[in-house]
Amino acid sequence: MKDVHIEGDRMDSMTNNDKAAGFIATSNHGFGAQAMEEIRRLFEQVKLTAIVPAEIFRFDAEGISKREATLLLTEREPVFVRHVQPVDVQVAIDRTESDLHRLQETVKSSFNLPEGAKVAVQTRKLDGVEYAYTPFACKEAIDEAIVRNFRAEPVVKGADLIISVFLTAELALIGLSAPADNLSDWSGGAVRFQREEGQISRAKFKLLEAEMRFGLDFRSYRNALDIGAAPGGWTSLLLERGCHVTAVDPARLDPGLLQHPKLTFLQKNAGDVRFRDGAFDLLVCDMSWSPRQMTTLVGDLLYAVQPGGTCIITVKLMHKKAFQTMREVVGDLSPQLELQKAKQLFHNREELTMFFIKARS
Ligand SMILES: C[S@@+](CC[C@H](N)C(=O)[O-])C[C@H]1O[C@@H](n2cnc3c(N)ncnc32)[C@H](O)[C@@H]1O
Numbered sequence: 616m617k618d619v620h621i622e623g624d625r626m627d628s629m630t631n632n633d634k635a636a637g638f639i640a641t642s643n644h645g646f647g648a649q650a651m652e653e654i655r656r657l658f659e660q661v662k663l664t665a666i667v668p669a670e671i672f673r674f675d676a677e678g679i680s681k682r683e684a685t686l687l688l689t690e691r692e693p694v695f696v697r698h699v700q701p702v703d704v705q706v707a708i709d710r711t712e713s714d715l716h717r718l719q720e721t722v723k724s725s726f727n728l729p730e731g732a733k734v735a736v737q738t739r740k741l742d743g744v745e746y747a748y749t750p751f752a753c754k755e756a757i758d759e760a761i762v763r764n765f766r767a768e769p770v771v772k773g774a775d776l777i778i779s780v781f782l783t784a785e786l787a788l789i790g791l792s793a794p795a796d797n798l799s800d801w802s803g804g805a806v807r808f809q810r811e812e813g814q815i816s817r818a819k820f821k822l823l824e825a826e827m828r829f830g831l832d833f834r835s836y837r838n839a840l841d842i843g844a845a846p847g848g849w850t851s852l853l854l855e856r857g858c859h860v861t862a863v864d865p866a867r868l869d870p871g872l873l874q875h876p877k878l879t880f881l882q883k884n885a886g887d888v889r890f891r892d893g894a895f896d897l898l899v900c901d902m903s904w905s906p907r908q909m910t911t912l913v914g915d916l917l918y919a920v921q922p923g924g925t926c927i928i929t930v931k932l933m934h935k936k937a938f939q940t941m942r943e944v945v946g947d948l949s950p951q952l953e954l955q956k957a958k959q960l961f962h963n964r965e966e967l968t969m970f971f972i973k974a975r976s
Pocket of ligand 1: 815816818819842843844845846847848849850863864865866883884885886901902903904912
């Protein structure tokens with residue numbers, strides 16, 4: 616199978632869309648206002664239309680091409696937009712079986728897919744609206760069309776291209792993009808990890824998602840400090856990755872972890888522990904505390920992180936003052952910690968996750 620590498624020019628020619636910059640953006644439920652605010656700040660002229668209140672909206676940026684808009688979105692990635700899909704074409708639907716044929720014809724006439732390209736079709740629909748077909752039937756119909764018309768290869772993961780279909784009550788909004796351009800290659804940015812037998816906490820998914828989102832590989836770290844570690848979901852992931860973990864929490868860790876040869880457990884308040892300078896190359900902190908108390912505690916422990924070390928920190932969003940909270944956290948931890956990326960992860964609730972590097976000087 617040949618490799619299909621897609622440059623911006625090529626994407627324009629595959630969609631016949633080098634002008635309209637229309638997108639659908641998705642945030643975690645309740646953070647749509649923050650996501651809209653970020654989009655407003657990113658584009659000079661933009662029209663925003665809610666699709667699902669407080670969660671999904673359409674935006675149409677004016678005076679900018681799809682490609683330029685995509686560059687802006689990926690280079691200055693918004694914190695609260697977990698997923699975007701372009702809208703290259705829209706077609707009226709009536710929610711009957713005949714929509715499937717309409718979708719096949721629209722894909723055939725609107726896109727020009729390279730032969731052999733691995734294409735994932737991701738379909739979403741509005742909750743509470745009746746359609747005569749499932750999103751999966753819709754995906755299957757489009758899969759059939761891309762094989763028949765372009766000899767492309769339908770895939771679920773590892774795609775070169777994603778065809779996104781969002782069904783409203785009256786329209787199918789369809790876009791073609793490279794996976795990285797959607798900010799997440801999961802449909803709607805909804806990252807679904809498999810729950811494992813005996814998994815200690817759902818919190819583990821947060822750290823797994825952070826590893827993926829921030830492009831980290833915890834196998835490359837040796838000594839991790841986990842502050843606010845109980846019951847031990849994050850600690851268990853870091854142990855699985857082969858790190859030595861020092862877990863700090865006044866609460867108990869899951870008994871299944873305690874015998875692990877690479878675990879040191881300090882059943883203490885993080886304000887009462889002391890380490891060697893530069894003892895850790897990774898610090899993670901998932902304390903459900905007010906951000907300012909958290910930054911004081913973390914700030915007091917930063918001597919124990921090597922210069923160039925990584926810190927992954929969950930920040931609770933008090934009263935939804937998200938942007939102010941982020942500024943305060945970054946200000947409190949600077950200049951020791953330099954922010955690399957902040958993201959509200961799919962697995963974050965009233966919080967977001969920040970990725971810092973400890974300054975080298
Ligand atoms: C959301 S839980 C952490 C879940 C954990 N990441 C996991 O994966 O299982 C927050 C933890 O922070 C701990 N915590 C709160 N204040 C703390 C402090 N001052 N020092 C250490 N741990 C603290 C709490 O006891 C609680 O166990």
